[in-house]
Amino acid sequence: MRKFPKILQILLKDNVISDNQVWAPTLVSEKLLGLVHTEDYLSKFINGKTDEKEQKRTGFLWSQGIVQRCRYEVGGTLLAAELALNRGLACSTAGGTHHAFPSYGSGFCLLNDLAVAARSLIAGSGKKKVLIVDLDVHQGDGTAYIFKNEPNVFTFSAHSGKNFPLRKENSDLDISIEDGVEDKEYHSIVQTHIPWLLDTFRPDLVLYDAGVDPHWDDELGRLRLTDQGLYHRDLYVIKMAIGRGIPIATVIGGGYSRDIDKLALRHSIVHRAATKVWNEYGL
Numbered sequence: 001m002r003k004f005p006k007i008l009q010i011l012l013k014d015n016v017i018s019d020n021q022v023w024a025p026t027l028v029s030e031k032l033l034g035l036v037h038t039e040d041y042l043s044k045f046i047n048g049k050t051d052e053k054e055q056k057r058t059g060f061l062w063s064q065g066i067v068q069r070c071r072y073e074v075g076g077t078l079l080a081a082e083l084a085l086n087r088g089l090a091c092s093t094a095g096g097t098h099h100a101f102p103s104y105g106s107g108f109c110l111l112n113d114l115a116v117a118a119r120s121l122i123a124g125s126g127k128k129k130v131l132i133v134d135l136d137v138h139q140g141d142g143t144a145y146i147f148k149n150e151p152n153v154f155t156f157s158a159h160s161g162k163n164f165p166l167r168k169e170n171s172d173l174d175i176s177i178e179d180g181v182e183d184k185e186y187h188s189i190v191q192t193h194i195p196w197l198l199d200t201f202r203p204d205l206v207l208y209d210a211g212v213d214p215h216w217d218d219e220l221g222r223l224r225l226t227d228q229g230l231y232h233r234d235l236y237v238i239k240m241a242i243g244r245g246i247p248i249a250t251v252i253g254g255g256y257s258r259d260i261d262k263l264a265l266r267h268s269i270v271h272r273a274a275t276k277v278w279n280e281y282g283l
């Protein structure tokens with residue numbers, strides 16, 4: 001939890017962004033959450049009625065604070081999606097809660113921000129198609145499940161095959177990566193798939209989960225990417241979209257370390273890559 005405010009502090013301190021580039025989200029409404037989550041689950045989660053077993057599965061004890069935080073987090077992904085549609089590119093300093101299912105939370109994810117943003121975009125803006133690029137080291141199982149019968153949302157997940165969740169869902173495209181893969185091999189996987197996905201699916205928006213848990217030093221990852229490897233990955237994905245005139249919104253996804261300063265810095269890699277593209281393309 002402590003990593004979230006630190007990411008923004010680092011971005012401002014290192015002049016990756018300036019104050020006037022920072023937008024604050026609003027609390028997402030229950031109505032928008034209802035585009036993805038069941039009424040029963042929302043009422044239980046929002047009012048603190050989930051039982052001990054359900055809370056254990058999420059990794060969080062229920063509190064009023066966690067409800068607020070999660071609702072702002074979904075609001076942040078929605079805001080990033082809207083800004084990206086208007087300006088080409090926008091990045092949240094949170095988001096990527098891809099293990100949340102319609103009727104329950106799981107793996108540190110209580111509300112599925114990517115799914116709510118994709119559904120709300122399709123429902124509200126006349127935009128038709130969303131590509132979810134999920135490069136967090138864990139499979140985006142909740143998102144895959146939610147959109148399994150929805151042709152307007154394409155889910156792509158490249159993840160460590162042996163990692164959580166044990167039982168995988170079917171994304172539209174799943175790439176299972178072996179333990180210990182390093183920058184070069186990982187990058188070739190990303191390069192193999194991103195261009196054809198963009199060219200054949202032609203999304204109106206890309207939602208990019210730039211989880212940093214494929215990093216070699218991550219406590220829950222099983223891959224061996226370096227800081228440079230993550231930077232090149234993020235730069236590549238963002239450039240591929242922007243170069244084709246396709247708006248892209250990024251979320252930070254997972255990242256696990258006891259050293260919060262180091263972790264927050266690692267999460268800021270995607271924003272650094274985005275700033276480079278922003279300047280390069282004169283957005």
Ligand SMILES: [Zn+2]
Pocket residue numbers: 136137138211213253254255
């Ligand atoms: Zn993860």
